[in-house]
Amino acid sequence: MHITQGQFSFLPALTDEQIKRQVKWALDHEWAVSVEYTDDPHPRNTYWEMHGHPMFDLRDPAGVMEEITACRLAFPSHYIRVMAFDSSEGWETPRMSFIVNRPDHEPGFRVERQEGPGRSLRYTVRSYAVERPEGQRY
Amino acid sequence: MNTAQSHVERRITLEGEGVQRVLERVNRELVGLAPVKARIGQIAALLMVDRARRELGLTTEPPTLHMSFTGNPGTGKTTMALRLAEILHELGYVRSSHVIAVTRDDLVGQYIGHTAPKTKEVIKRAMGGVLFIDEAYYLYRPENERDYGQESIEILLQAMENDRDDLVVIVAGYQDRMDRFFQSNPGLHSRIAHHIEFPDYSAEELLTVGDLLLEEQGYHFTEAGRQAFADYLERRMQQPHFSNARSVRNALDRFRLRQAMRLVEQGGSLGAEELAAIDAREVLASSVFGKASGR
Amino acid sequence: MTLLTLICRGPTAALHGADRRDGDEGGKHMARQLNPKARYTPGVIPYKQMGYWEPDYDVKDTDVVAVFRITPQAGVDPEEAAAAVAGESSTATWTVVWTDRLTNCELYRAKAFQVDPVPGNPEQFFAFIAYDLELFEPGSIANLTASIIGNVFGFKAVKALRLEDMRFPVAYLKTFSGPPTGIVVERERLDKFGRPLLGATTKPKLGLSGRNYGRVVYEALRGGLDFVKDDENINSQSFMHWRDRFLYCMEAVNRASAATGEVKGHYLNVTAGTMEQMYERAEFAKELGSVIVMIDLVVGYTAIQSMANWCRRNDMILHLHRAGHGTYTRQKSHGVAFRVIAKWMRMAGVDHIHAGTVVGKLEGDPHMIKGIYDTCREIRTPRNLETGLFFDQDWASLNKVMPVASGGIHAGQMHQLLTYLGDDTVLQFGGGTIGHPRGIAAGAQANRVALEAMVLARNEGRDIWHEGPAILDQAARWCTPLRQALEVWKDITFDYASTDTPDFVVQETVSA
Numbered sequence: 016m017h018i019t020q021g022q023f024s025f026l027p028a029l030t031d032e033q034i035k036r037q038v039k040w041a042l043d044h045e046w047a048v049s050v051e052y053t054d055d056p057h058p059r060n061t062y063w064e065m066h067g068h069p070m071f072d073l074r075d076p077a078g079v080m081e082e083i084t085a086c087r088l089a090f091p092s093h094y095i096r097v098m099a100f101d102s103s104e105g106w107e108t109p110r111m112s113f114i115v116n117r118p119d120h121e122p123g124f125r126v127e128r129q130e131g132p133g134r135s136l137r138y139t140v141r142s143y144a145v146e147r148p149e150g151q152r153y
Numbered sequence: 154m155n156t157a158q159s160h161v162e163r164r165i166t167l168e169g170e171g172v173q174r175v176l177e178r179v180n181r182e183l184v185g186l187a188p189v190k191a192r193i194g195q196i197a198a199l200l201m202v203d204r205a206r207r208e209l210g211l212t213t214e215p216p217t218l219h220m221s222f223t224g225n226p227g228t229g230k231t232t233m234a235l236r237l238a239e240i241l242h243e244l245g246y247v248r249s250s251h252v253i254a255v256t257r258d259d260l261v262g263q264y265i266g267h268t269a270p271k272t273k274e275v276i277k278r279a280m281g282g283v284l285f286i287d288e289a290y291y292l293y294r295p296e297n298e299r300d301y302g303q304e305s306i307e308i309l310l311q312a313m314e315n316d317r318d319d320l321v322v323i324v325a326g327y328q329d330r331m332d333r334f335f336q337s338n339p340g341l342h343s344r345i346a347h348h349i350e351f352p353d354y355s356a357e358e359l360l361t362v363g364d365l366l367l368e369e370q371g372y373h374f375t376e377a378g379r380q381a382f383a384d385y386l387e388r389r390m391q392q393p394h395f396s397n398a399r400s401v402r403n404a405l406d407r408f409r410l411r412q413a414m415r416l417v418e419q420g421g422s423l424g425a426e427e428l429a430a431i432d433a434r435e436v437l438a439s440s441v442f443g444k445a446s447g448r
Numbered sequence: 449m450t451l452l453t454l455i456c457r458g459p460t461a462a463l464h465g466a467d468r469r470d471g472d473e474g475g476k477h478m479a480r481q482l483n484p485k486a487r488y489t490p491g492v493i494p495y496k497q498m499g500y501w502e503p504d505y506d507v508k509d510t511d512v513v514a515v516f517r518i519t520p521q522a523g524v525d526p527e528e529a530a531a532a533v534a535g536e537s538s539t540a541t542w543t544v545v546w547t548d549r550l551t552n553c554e555l556y557r558a559k560a561f562q563v564d565p566v567p568g569n570p571e572q573f574f575a576f577i578a579y580d581l582e583l584f585e586p587g588s589i590a591n592l593t594a595s596i597i598g599n600v601f602g603f604k605a606v607k608a609l610r611l612e613d614m615r616f617p618v619a620y621l622k623t624f625s626g627p628p629t630g631i632v633v634e635r636e637r638l639d640k641f642g643r644p645l646l647g648a649t650t651k652p653k654l655g656l657s658g659r660n661y662g663r664v665v666y667e668a669l670r671g672g673l674d675f676v677k678d679d680e681n682i683n684s685q686s687f688m689h690w691r692d693r694f695l696y697c698m699e700a701v702n703r704a705s706a707a708t709g710e711v712k713g714h715y716l717n718v719t720a721g722t723m724e725q726m727y728e729r730a731e732f733a734k735e736l737g738s739v740i741v742m743i744d745l746v747v748g749y750t751a752i753q754s755m756a757n758w759c760r761r762n763d764m765i766l767h768l769h770r771a772g773h774g775t776y777t778r779q780k781s782h783g784v785a786f787r788v789i790a791k792w793m794r795m796a797g798v799d800h801i802h803a804g805t806v807v808g809k810l811e812g813d814p815h816m817i818k819g820i821y822d823t824c825r826e827i828r829t830p831r832n833l834e835t836g837l838f839f840d841q842d843w844a845s846l847n848k849v850m851p852v853a854s855g856g857i858h859a860g861q862m863h864q865l866l867t868y869l870g871d872d873t874v875l876q877f878g879g880g881t882i883g884h885p886r887g888i889a890a891g892a893q894a895n896r897v898a899l900e901a902m903v904l905a906r907n908e909g910r911d912i913w914h915e916g917p918a919i920l921d922q923a924a925r926w927c928t929p930l931r932q933a934l935e936v937w938k939d940i941t942f943d944y945a946s947t948d949t950p951d952f953v954v955q956e957t958v959s960a
Binding site: 067070072073074075076077078079081082 | 248249251270274276277278279280281282316318319320
């Protein structure tokens with residue numbers, strides 16, 4: 016399976032040159048860019064680990080690219096995403112999010128169903144990977 | 154068709170229009186500084202040639218561009234850094250012409266583990282442009298062996314070496330202190346390609362600086378005012394804490410205050426000439442003339 | 449050098465107090481009117497003289513302002529027609545009543561204060577009317593609309609009447625809760641940023657059993673869409689009971705979420721015959737874990753506000769299908785402009801609203817659509833005649849509404865859709881997903897690939913308006929479903945003239 020979170024998961028994995036141009040787009044909008052990683056990519060896992068704070072006041076993507084490289088080095092088999100935060104009025108929220116690293120093998124998720132009265136069901140989406148402890152998942 | 158022949162065939166013109174514009178602006182904006190301007194002109198020429206050489210395949214190594222600007226305060230180091238960034242941008246050696254100007258406080262932290270992220274953050278902000286570190290020698294405090302400045306220097310050195318495509322570093326400060334700083338940090342010294350000394354302005358140059366600054370603000374000296382200002386400079390330059398163009402700017406600010414006070418006290422109707430003229434009275438009221446003139 | 453010049457003979461003076469004539473000192477309201485004694489003599493007198501025409505009126509910041517397009521009957525003076533509209537939408541009746549004098553009637557009267565000719569149309573006029581805040585009950589669209597469009601549209605003195613735009617004072621807007629979720633929070637909940645969302649309406653509209661219906665939902669979501677949608681008339685018919693539909697759809701949503709690792713949703717239409725039934729259906733959708741429910745515009749303004757409150761209480765996104773609006777929004781001479789409906793719906797509190805596609809099969813002039821999208825998404829909308837916005841409007845921190853583009857759009861138009869509509873919209877490809885020759889999932893994948901490729905290219909600084917087809921072709925080289933989609937629908941366009949078009953046009957002029 017192939018997790019399709021983020022803006023560009025249906026495209027072939029972005030090259031560093033392509034990532035750089037996306038980061039440039041973010042910086043040109045004065046958005047702060049951050050790098051986050053996780054080994055628990057559940058669709059409701061909002062808080063991936065921050066690889067440092069969002070980088071404010073950058074003018075050039077080179078600094079972000081360094082952080083991406085460092086994060087990939089430290090967590091080669093984790094999911095890593097780049098996010099861009101907009102602090103302007105009416106937004107104050109992420110404006111971009113795309114995956115720049117993923118494990119070679121993605122086991123994915125299963126659906127668990129709990130039957131209730133009147134044929135109703137309570138659903139749980141569970142990740143195969145998180146059955147192993149943190150750090151040993153991918 | 155052998156390759157040697159095609160090398161001979163291919164010719165290239167040095168493109169320097171943009172650079173020329175910046176150099177002209179430097180000439181216009183900055184009085185004097187002839188040796189500095191000459192050095193900057195040489196560096197620009199060298200980079201133009203380097204670019205052409207790379208295009209013809211004569212060299213591949215990107216040039217080292219880190220520099221040191223030494224000289225007393227107010228000798229135009231910061232302004233020159235801004236213009237240099239423009240020149241480098243025109244020639245494609247940096248992707249943007251922005252300059253991030255910092256001092257020790259921006260780079261060095263207060264507690265353990267604070268310095269590295271601080272320095273790295275500054276480097277990331279400067280990437281793609283120029284990092285200007287004023288009074289860089291404050292980074293090095295040999296008297297305190299637990300000082301975090303050394304950590305910052307190490308990180309800077311690494312960035313100056315590894316991120317040469319992304320970052321140009323200019324360190325700046327007083328000549329003598331920079332010399333001592335480089336002696337104790339040979340690694341830094343060896344990574345700097347161009348050392349540029351900024352001489353003090355002569356009294357004559359400072360007088361011109363004064364004229365230019367006043368003109369920018371829509372003022373001018375009266376004949377007597379200008380004479381008094383020349384006397385003022387003679388005395389002021391002998392005193393401690395003289396900082397060249399910066400001192401001139403500060404003095405002019407005080408002259409304008411005094412002129413305004415005089416006009417208010419004088420009352421009556423005023424013409425444009427009176428509102429624009431800085432007279433000897435404003436200049437001679439300065440404390441450099443002792444108490445002779447009084448207020 | 450070319451300059452954009454707004455050609456406008458119209459309401460330049462509206463709401464720009466400084467430009468307006470000053471009234472004569474003292475008694476300026478009554479100058480052209482009858483004295484009180486004559487005014488209340490029993491009988492019939494012109495509306496204009498009853499105080500509904502006040503050309504010198506200073507519009508207050510706290511007034512609700514409306515602009516109507518009026519087509520007076522032959523021989524009716526436009527100012528009198530405007531006054532009549534003001535009268536009939538506020539205090540007046542056809543004759544004089546003495547009971548007016550028991551009230552502070554000056555305040556309650558709506559005031560027509562300006563009449564401008566419609567450019568290029570000698571029969572029609574824009575009438576600007578101000579209503580005091582006092583006239584309206586807080587937080588009730590039903591009350592607002594009962595006044596503004598309650599009686600007046602059947603009025604004989606006008607041949608046709610259209611409510612073009614309204615301006616609401618901040619104090620009044622603050623009595624409404626607005627969208628329960630809003631664009632920002634919707635995106636955070638769905639964890640989807642930086643691109644339009646993708647949806648599709650299940651087809652065929654009618655006849656699928658719950659089991660077959662859920663199959664369409666599953667295929668489309670698994671293939672790459674974010675949302676699938678019930679159509680407006682899918683409620684609870686014999687072929688598919690609502691509970692059945694909800695159960696099968698939520699099975700599909702959860703299976704697709706597990707298959708992709710993404711949050712997915714299906715707009716479960718809870719429209720029903722009574723409010724009680726709507727609540728019952730919405731509660732069931734919530735129990736099953738749906739992130740969104742849907743209603744049709746035909747349920748009425750009060751029901752919409754009630755559902756907005758329910759959604760706010762239960763952390764649900766509220767999708768509004770604008771069923772029925774075409775009966776009164778489309779014709780330029782008569783009805784209510786859709787931008788006004790969009791304003792009312794932002795106040796009433798819906799999170800999604802169908803707002804036009806420009807390029808699809810449904811009505812939509814690019815400028816008018818921009819005005820509607822701005823109304824949904826901006827925190828302030830300045831006066832912009834070219835897009836049909838007559839007034840500066842501050843949205844008083846009401847959440848933003850996500851506009852939905854639905855109807856006859858396909859992957860080959862992606863560059864146009866992204867350029868016209870921007871990032872914060874749901875692009876709904878119904879036929880354009882389900883009609884794909886290789887199946888629903890392939891159709892969904894084609895749309896998602898086309899969208900991501902286009903966003904990527906735009907962010908890289910490419911000129912997608914011109915390079916769009918080349919960008920799609922490039923992606924189609926490695927994405928077979930996209931190649932098939934482009935081939936099947938390559939020549940499909942809906943090239944009809946719009947009926948709802950701007951009256952004020954931008955004209956390029958050459959300046960020396």
